[in-house]
Amino acid sequence: MRGRFSTQLLNVCIASLCKVRKFEKAEVVIVDGIRVGCLPDVVTYNTLIAAYCRFVGLDQAYLILRRMREAGIKPDVITYNSLMAGASRCHLLSYCRLLFEEMNKNGIEPDEWSYNTLMHCLFSCGCPEEAIQIFSQMTSKNITPSIVSYNTLIAGYFKSGRAVNAIMTFRRLQKFGFSPELVTYNIMLDGLVKSGKLGQARRVLQEFRESGLVPNAVIYTTVMKFCFRSKKFDHGVDVFYEMMGKGYTADVFAYCAVISALVKKGKTEDARFFAQQMFRKGAGVDLACYNALIYAHCKERNMNAALQMVNEIEECGMESDEYTYSTLVDGFCKSGDVDSAWNQLRAMEISGLGMNLVACNSLIDGLCKAGRVNHAIHVLKMMKIRDSFTYSALIHGLCKARRFRAAAAFLFNCLENGTNVLRSAQRAVLHGLRCSGFRKDAKKVRVAIWKAGFLNYKS
Template structure:
């Protein structure tokens, strides 16, 4: 049997096919190579394990281990690291822990990569305390944490809502000699932005510039999106201007961020210009790009162009349906919006609450009794409801003077724990008083008080 170069060439070929998502062809190459006398090695099967984890699932990847053992090959640390990475990608903590334990049972010593993946999975699964225990276990095993280890810790703290602790950790690491890279800065800036601490994010951004490192496109896009999310559009556009002056090209995500912000500002012409530029610069556009484009077309009144884009979207999500329903309603095509709602209700795996909220709001805005009646019918059909479901309906009933119906619906919502806006509570109470229904107004005040008491009690229990 021939070994050496042919096996390495076979591995390169299999890896290329796996990267091209052609797993079946990669398996055929392996079969043909074995027929020609070229035996696979551990690296061959490790490539397949990684590909199955990424493209199919961890269970199918684990079956490759059995194939390895059948041909007399022993899985190594890389094999198990690939499986653990796959389990982390699918956020399967029990499987990750089982694989970690199995490594010890077969006599393999986990390396830094293994511990990093385990910590990442614990953070993703909502166990930050356990993740720090893994760090202690790593040090007990005489393994030195890598910069990636600390970046995982910082990212995990930020994602779990502990951006302040992440910043404290960074300051501590600096004192013990940890040198922050661009990934650390970007992670910290993103965490501070997501927690609403834009001032802290700006300070870290200035610190990055003073450190000698150069902010990259991710840094600028993170800051820009945070400004836009906080409705500080002028400052967000200033970051965009600085980013383009530094010579960075916007990716699809950055383009969508800018276009969405310009739409909110009402600057439709500039949004259209950025959309044209995105179409020229970004050949591969994902669902988010098409959602942004559809939303802009609806805002411009180009309904048919918006609907035509659906043929290019591989798979729609709840956000796509919400944009479609809202756009159709705003352009007075309510029958089409309702047809879409009925279709997605039978086909979609997600909740249709947001699209239905858009449709109910459009019905109630018409101010017609039959439209409000239809909205009430839809309300009764929905299993899940929130304040955005009830608020437009209550407002529509008040405008029509149907205050007793508004009273009954509002009492039902309060008893279900729905937190209604104060404005709609005052509107229904004022309507009941002005129409002479003072007893109903008194009862409603009592229900509002009880609802506030229940929420306060739950908050106290949650803190305990």
């Protein structure tokens, strides 16, 4: 009886130390405990594994699992769930699947948490069909899904472009015996805004207000983004101040949302004000936020300030990512300095980030606008992935250089492959061919556009 009581005390102590990430101290307490006959049990090891997964790393958590087995303690469903969650956080789907299978093989029944974690990992790793199957499997095994299961399912539906299924599941929650919680509303709002369903987002926001649930910083930020997407900028900023007024600390996510929205709107002065406030309050500025500020300088065509910000990133021990480089490439192009833009693209490649589609598209557009269409075609040939933007920019450029038949050749290819090209670029080709006397070519292009439109309409 005394032994069990001591182990319980030991576990409370280990949990407290893990919570504040004092892992070395926790190990010392375990060793001291063993010395006085207080042996760690499955709960002790599970606590350590969960904390190591969250704060240290999956490899180290596996080492604890090994020690646990060596001590003759069998892992249980909680051990596996913690490891699966750790694997899921690192997007290691194969590990997550293996752990789930191993659990079954060892006669440990996966519970609702195991299913939720695997489902979440499958959705985040781009396997939505399998994730949906896991949800069905859970119900067929008589495991009752919780609101967390439904939240995970709804978020996964949105992530995989299944907004209709997400809305349907949300509307049926009550039938399944659940009321939406704060997380559910946030998933719905965020998903609806991202899929452009602003009317439905407004309805869900109204329902959230009527629910009596108390908003937190996350949902405030989502509501702000909803306002910005609905072009209600002042209202978005009001939401920001309302959040601060309610005592929530605006974090880097909130600042980043408001700064980038203001920059996009062209309100760079206001954006600068919020940026200064963010630095003053020490909101933990990170790379994404620096990128938003670089974007602000690029919008103002102040490339020296943008490069200065890149230096700051490096001084903070961070490294530029593909967003940083793409923003700089676009900024230099818009400032008319396509050579510097090209240098940024090369630097991006040398740093191991490869040639980003957005950066290449910006450069093609910049080169075309600078009248260097052949150079733009050279960049296009180097690209492994091209999209509607790539071809629209190039076709516009070729038309501007009065190379209408070359533009028509690219347009034909796009129409055949089903790549969308901007209507304005299509019109530029048609108009150019007609005005240059290539009436037969213009007719062929018109027929091809009509056919492509007809096929798209039919499908």
